[in-house]
Amino acid sequence: YHGWEYNSEGTCTKIPQLPDDRAIPLKAKAIKYTCRAEHGFVWINFENNNPEFPSYPEFTDSSYRNVLWGPQEVNANPPRIVENFLDVGHLSFIHEGFLGVPEYPEIGEYDVHTEGNRIFSDEIAIFQPDPDGTGIAKNVYYTYEIVQPLSVRFTKRDPETNNKMTIMLIILPVTEGKSVAYGIMSVNYETGTTDQEMIDFQDMIFAQDKPIVENQKPEDLPLDLQVELSLKCDRMSIAYRKYLKILGVRLGTE
Ligand SMILES: [Fe+2]
Incomplete structure (x- = not known):
């Protein structure tokens, strides 16, 4: 919506509205979930506990x-x-x-x-x-x-x-x-x-x-x-x- 960008760790790396000399607030963080694209679907693990992946x-x-x-x-x-x-x-x-x-x-x-x-x-x-x-x-x-x-x-x-x-x-x-x-x-x-x-x-x-x-x-x-x-x-x-x-x-x- 506001063009914010995040890395794969969920850390916000860019807030275009902020002046260049202002640090990105630590609170600007996305919740990270483990996910995996497999068997034609994207599987999300909400517990982040790395369960055994279902084989097919x-x-x-x-x-x-x-x-x-x-x-x-x-x-x-x-x-x-x-x-x-x-x-x-x-x-x-x-x-x-x-x-x-x-x-x-x-x-x-x-x-x-x-x-x-x-x-x-x-x-x-x-x-x-x-x-x-x-x-x-x-x-x-x-x-x-x-x-x-x-x-x-x-x-x-x-x-x-x-x-x-x-x-x-x-x-x-x-x-x-x-x-x-x-x-x-x-x-x-x-x-x-x-x-x-x-x-x-x-x-x-x-x-x-x-x-x-x-x-x-x-x-x-x-x-x-x-x-x-x-x-x-x-x-x-x-x-x-x-x-x-x-x-x-x-x-x-x-
Ligand atoms: Fe049936």
Whole structure:
């Protein structure tokens, strides 16, 4: 607004309105946050505590095509949006005809594993009417993974073709009850669709989730596992709640 300039430490280096012989007041200082441009986004660390950076190997893997998705505003707290993304049971109902069919709602046994700081599921079979755009209905296999409290991903794999699609969901908290969702979509096969068509498809899928996520009660995710009734197929969601509890995440939890 006034042409003030700062260096990367946040120190003010120029105030054009001041006469040359006047020192720049020490109070003229910007707050500095660590940030990093990676995977197509700028990540800001408000704690300046240098956490481990979320890895996303597909982004620099030349066998993948990466498409950025979002922003999508959501009237919900971040953990509810993340949990919906990790949920397997809703695919046949909320995304009927796209990511599942009501005739095959059953979810097979699967476990969630922790290896080092990775938390991920076994591959979970989902019957989809047209998983890769060829029009052939078949089982595809989803592996879910928690990357950070507000960054989670899944990889959908077709064992017949080894076609893989990974989507990482990243949630930006805005205010109480308001968030913005972003994503990275990565495919290792020719989809026959443009980037915009992939984004439009994801927008359509997300529009099916949105009213569910925005109307969940309580709005904060209960970390006490007795508060809501979970089934075996909700193991990923249970793992996410336990993970948030261990980390002591209070944002959008109760
Ligand atoms: Fe969904």
